[in-house]
Amino acid sequence: MDFEQAVAYLNNLQPLGIRLGLDRFGALLDALDHPERCCPAAHVAGTKGKGSVTAMMASILKQHGIRAGAYLSPYVYDIRERVLINGDPAPRPLFAQCLDRVAAAAEGLADGPDGPCTEFEVKTALAFEAFRRSEVEASVVEVGLGGRLDATNLLQPRVCVITTIDYDHCDVLGNTIAQIAGEKAGIIKPGTPVVTSPGRPTALRVIRRRARELGAPVVAVAPGTGDEAPSARRGWFGGVSPKVWITTPRRRYSGVEIGLLGEHQARNAACAAAASEILLEHLGRDVEPAALAEGLRATRLPGRMEIHGCDPTLVLDGAHNRVSALALARSVRALPFKRLVLVVGMSVGHDPAPFLAPLAGMASRVVATQAGWRRALAAEPIAAAARRFCADVRTVTPVEEAVRQALGDAGAGDLVLVTGSFYVVGEADPRKLGYSD
Secondary structure (H helix, E strand, C coil), X not given: CCHXXXXXXXXXXXXXXXXXXXXXXXXXXXXXXCHHHCCCEEEEECCECHHHHHHHHHXXXXXXXXXXXXXXXXXXXXXXXXXXXXXXXXXXXXXXXXHHHHHHHHHHHCCCCCCCCCHHHHHHHHHHHHHHHCCCCEEEEECCCCXXXXXXXXXXXXXXXXXXXXXXXXXXXXXXXXXXXXXXXXXXXXXXXXXXXXXXXXXXXXXXXXXXXXXXXXXXXXXXXXXXXXXXXXXXXXEECCEEEEECCCCEEEEEECCCCCCCHHHHHHHHHHHHHHHHHHCCCCCCHHHHHHHHHHCCCCCCCEEECCCCEEEECCCCCHHHHHHHHHHHHCCCCCCEEEEECCECCCCHHXXXXXXXXXXXXXXXXXXXXXXXXCHHHXXXXXXXXXXCEEECCCHHHHHHHHHHHCCCCCEEEEECCHHHHHCCCCCCCCCCC
């Protein structure tokens, strides 16, 4: 199949939905002769920050001269963003060739006891196959949902990372922080180092307990005062974005610039630095402080505080839950603007009110919209929730029209923020809106 046929094939798998579990995916990897074993890997879980950490680690490895693969979800503008080879989206021919092989193996298993493979399982296997064919030397793999029963959990990584933990996907992962942390801690493997900064004491206790059970050493990363020396068990971070300092169990990095915007990225950068040091050690490579710092500075990731143009400024961010909305609100407040116009679309399963609470009160207008995918939340309940925080609320669909109207109504010095879902951001492609930078 060619690339367009590959995309259509994957889209046809969407109705299968999400079915957590490892047996079906294990059979698929068996049929493919285990491409996930092609190179040493890092495995990254968490409620927020896991995509940023994955991208940062892949960039750090690249700056050390290591050919690295990265598996990210979801994509924003181009499906190939999910599978990066040495920092670039997988070439279209490679993407199609890998899917050809994976699809043949998956269809051979479709009538088996576990049923057909899901879209996520096929995409994950495609990434592993692309890594093998591209002869990457290391990979960084982001968990899709949870951890314990996520398809990616068949990896045997050299380092695990668990980022910020908060309430999300409670219908699947549990209604308490301890339950959610337990699902994330399911990626921990016997004796494998864990780098974590979950942000909540309850979550950290759960992660530490699981790590003790498996004899896995833990590096806990937290904000520091600046006086901390390297410790075998702790990591620290601080400073004023975009210049931060990071102290890992091995060394201290000062005056580091982070390419991804937002004060929360300092925490993610500290996790990425500590985990990269561990993976580099397994690769037999010395950490080069300048290369690590450049990797963090050079990291780019679509849909994470993505800023385009001015008069008005367009900001795109895939925040979709309460904790990410809080972080986004802090980042937006740091930007210069006269008025804020908020364009929001969300997905089924996410409550609009907690998400809108830190954002809509800053806005002079909220435009509620709806992405064109099967699990998009209707615009009306978003608008109803927004009216609790903002007097001027409108409903406009589709997304591109909502953003065009918001930009047309905004003036010089104003800021248009598009958020609530990566699917919404993906339909607000800045190139189609006249922003070419």
